[in-house]
Amino acid sequence: MTAVSLTVNGNAVSADVEDRTLLVYFLREQLQLTGTHIGCDTSQCGACVVHLNGRAVKACSLFAVQAQGADVTTIEGLARDGRLHPVQEAFREHHGLQCGFCTPGMIMTAVDMIRRIPVLDRATIRAELEGNICRCTGYQNIVSAIEDAAARMAADAEKAA
């Protein structure tokens, strides 16, 4: 067992974890943050994507001990003051989900991609989504949601500037 301290969704968290505990199990089972899903468990589907120090990573392919001192954001940490994040809002508006299983990972990947690539076209969005699989094959609306969210966030940033 190793003591780890990290920040999860803005809250300081300390816990003893077995060294072999994957971050995704730590989030889901120890912290009860079950919004982060486990799909393939082999780093292919992207259902477990969270942000580690602001960058999208697959929580099934990272040990909790590696997150010592890190700032982790999960899907539960996106909404602010009872308001959905613009990407969450866009997924709702564009019906960017069918069964919803892949959605947390899709949204965390989308937020990361919009941060890195401010101007997104549909081809870029599709290329950036290659580590996220939707088994309902609902990609059209997922891409539309991300495209719309990116445009809205850019407009908001311009207004604020």
Place this chain on the structure above:
Amino acid sequence: MIPYGFAYHRAQSLEDALARLAASPDAKLLAGGQTLIATMKMRLASPSDLIDISGLADLSFIRVDEKNVTIGAATTHAEVAQSAQVRGALPGLGELAQLIGDPAVRHLGTIGGSFANNDPAADYPAAALALNAIVRTSAREIAAEDFFTGMFSTALDDQEIVTEVSFPLVMRSGYAKFRNPASRYAMAGVFVAQGADGVRVAVTGAGSCVFRQPEMEAALTARFAPDALEGIVVDPAELNSDLHGSAEYRAHLVAVMAKRAVVAALRA
């Protein structure tokens, strides 16, 4: 999936990592972990200890001078792909890093890990061999030609840590890869480098280890254009055959990817 138990150590320095390696014969180094952790989860690897070197700031850098692009071993694929310096100096290398795995994998996976693992379908070995890179370790310098010795095997000793890789600058460089659509590993990847002494062509993904293609090198040294490769037939005899494709299919892919790599190099 849960791996066998192990003890985790965060290395405080390169010396600390070397001392821990010396103390535990079954220890493994952990950097990005994007191959190692998957392998451990499948219980195909069971190291007694993991020595995490990802936090060593000395191993994370990109340096470009008039002769080389030098990249620290703990530098992530995303950092290489997003580096304007790398794109400017060696466009093929920046493009190659951008094609590894997916965005989340690139945020953690490191160049040192890719070199040390020498997966037959990994991307970096193609750049290393085509650019005649130098691998620096805690003990010595190793030329890329001598570094990649076979499938998943390298010239590294058990007690040796890759610290940085230097890629010599060339006039033109390009990389093209046909990805396995599920794993995103190379079914065939070809790196083409046009330097003052001629052209070097290295192929990954198609054989058991990265290799050069002398016939293509001669043709492209004479004339650096995609149609200079017309008529060159790649011999499937030594290539991989598996559920993803036959050796003949891979031989065809190598020829097509080589042409695309030349097109990319001319465009950059």
